[in-house]
Amino acid sequence: MTTVHSPAPPRLDSPSAAALAQRIADVPRPAPRLASVISYGVIVAIVALGIWSIIALDYSLKSIEGTWANLSRFIAMATPLQWPGWNVVGTRQEDGTTTYVTEWVGLEPVWEMGGAILITLALVIAGTALATVLSVPVAYGAARNTSPHPAVVVLCRGIGVVARAIPDVAFVVFLAFLWFGSGTLPAIVAIGLHSVGMISKMMADAIEQIDEGPRTAIRSAGGSKTQEFWSGVVPQALPAWVAVSLHRADINLRGTVILGVVGVAGLGYELDEALHAGPSGMRRVIPIVVIIIVLCILFEILSSALRSRLLGVRPAGRGVGDTIVRALSRRPAAGTPAPASAGAADRGARIEAALHRPWDRNRLTTNLWIWGAIAAVVWAFAYADPDVSRLVSGWRFDQVSNPDLDRAVWPPNFGSRDADDVLAAVLTTVQIAFAATFISAVISAVAGPLSARNVAPNGLVRNGFRGFALVLRAIPDLVVAILFIIATGFGPQAGALALGIGGVGLLAKLIGDSMEEVPRGPERALASSGGTRTQVFFSSTVPLSVPALVSHLMYLLEQNIRSATLLGVVGAGGIGFLLLNALQGRHFDQVIAFLLVIIALVFVVETASVLVRRALR
């Protein structure tokens, strides 16, 4: 052993290999950093729980066979497609087959569909506008730098968490009962209250990120607290507020599909009705879904255009709308002011002339957009025409407060179900979420890196995968999930699959972006020392992007828990299904009990996600 010639002894004072071995053995091995432990722990846990969930959800061959049968039956029933304006009549032939004749029946059904689209848009816009207004005071209290007291911060953040956790479906049913026969009021208020959860949180975050200096300046000039807020804080936070509200409107539009299940007018209701109207209804299902998807995409493009106009910047977002608007718009040249009329000696006249702001092109178009947006909100309220007088009168609160009636809200209980049933339902919801996250993770593990500029072998591959993710993101996954569940007659499994595939759009995009953001140096170093592309990827790109990947995974899981709950309402089972049953029976005591379970579930996952992300920072 000692005769081995080491080609270059590391140090002159350690001539023998034994001494070197000793020194190697003595190298201190510090315990791994908490962040690394958590990173890899989370990845392992999500993979393990994902596999367990997939096994538990039973994607066995036998059940998949059933799916195919159901799917082909659905397709047979849903075709030929019956678009609004046409009617499909089937006549049975002598030989037992059915031939279909598609005939034009006039514009009547087209107008009806137009009406459904308009009421959907009106509800979404009115609800989101309401949420925006309600969110301002909540955000004021929730932001640490404006809140009057730390207790108020906790309270307002808590309001946000609870509002986010309670699905708008639950609000709608409860409010519709409370204000029976008040038209669209319950839907608008429900969308508003639920959206306060997200909007107030993002608004508060925006307030916390402002520059405090201008605020101090206004205070130092003698401004009151209110003036400080409106002149110093709001102008800085406003761009973010507008972006959040418009973005929330996108989300709410997608969500109205679910509201149709509990009878809120609009496209969701049309879809629900078509699904329950026998064979002739089935032929309308796919056209309605296509209309919904197209509407969602158009709305996203419009809201992105509005955002870019109001904020005076090109969109930086990653949605379909942003991408298109960015491609279409050329950045307007920064307006250079008209040179001061140097000759004008009369100072008074100059000032008088400056009193009126000139109507240049920029001001004109910006004003048109602003007034257009205001007009849209006014139109939405006018068109939806909620019976606002019911806000103050005609509450049926006695009906839900009377403990003798079984629709009383108090005390909460699980009705005929015992704790085991509820636990099993929660488990199903959690399994859907984990299975969906796992499916997304597996697909994105390939699609994500290949959409990163520094990993993809060439531009074609990169753009191909970018486009793939973009298309998946454009499709409202809840709508697809509903279609899946109904078409396959296959509850939790179909839900998880639809969510999982839909999640790829988000996760692949995020992974690609994170990998493009890692420092280039180590990659170059490895490549220049002769490493192959794959070696560089695994030795440099991956380790550097792990923290980002973990936080994306946690985020997706958080989203999937919410979506899985909602999917329960449309038939994927789990806690959402129990909630829907309770809602349909107007058993508000059970509704409250299930909501508490959902709130607890969302709270646990959100807290875990926040803790993990904080540990990684």
Add this chain to the structure above:
Amino acid sequence: MTDSGTPVVQITDLGKTYPGAGTPALSGVSLDVLRGEIVVLLGLSGSGKSTLLRHVNGLETPTGGEVVSLGERVSGLRGRALRSLRGRVGFIFQQFEIVGPLTVLENVLTGALSTLRGPRVGTWTYPKRLRLRALGHLDRVGLLDRAYQRADTLSGGQQQRVAIARALMQDPEILLADEPVASLDPESSSQVMGLIREIAAERGLTVICSLHQVDLALGWGDRIVGLRAGEVVLDTSTDGLSREQVMEIYGRVATTTAELHAIETELAETREALASEEDREAARHRFEADLIDREPS
């Protein structure tokens, strides 16, 4: 206008220790400033200049001693009375601190908020008489043609001039300036310093301005007050004072432990400022990304 003899600012044995800080930011500072005086507070970062200025209009509460501004005991004022005192004292910040997304004109108008009740949003919510005055002040600082531009499209020097117009909007009796040119290039610096001096002369303003450049202070002020580690170490008229004399007393070369301490603090503060700037930037980027892709629905 100059009515020498009545101190507009009387500082007596002022002490300030921030909660959690080991050493006091100010200790035993006494200073009387007469009406119409142009005083320069000279000292390194961390020597207590900003803290001292911020006590004059009640942005900070003293932990010892007292400050009387314009005849009012500042720490005894609350609410409306404090706001009205602040309305009579203009303040110019190192980082300008104007509201970027608002127009230049609206920024100037915010100087009049202490005379108005309730919040104001948009230029048109201010009375016409104030708008005319604001435009007049903008004309005075040479930025009338920029009135309707977004304030953050202006250069640093222009932004500081907007901030001066905003202070003028308060019709102040005292003008406080905290390192007004530390973030500006030399040309803008001399423009801004000249403007402050001119305006002070036009209106008979009392000016207290903190600076860290000895040369600038000597050429610009009437009186120099040197601060070191929260204590007054020099208080003299600039007449016949040479740079060497100031340097001798004030000495930028670190010879005493107090001096070393001050330099260390300066470094630490700079580092902190950079770090917090980076944090904010990073937070903003995160937020923007969050906004689009990561909504908690």
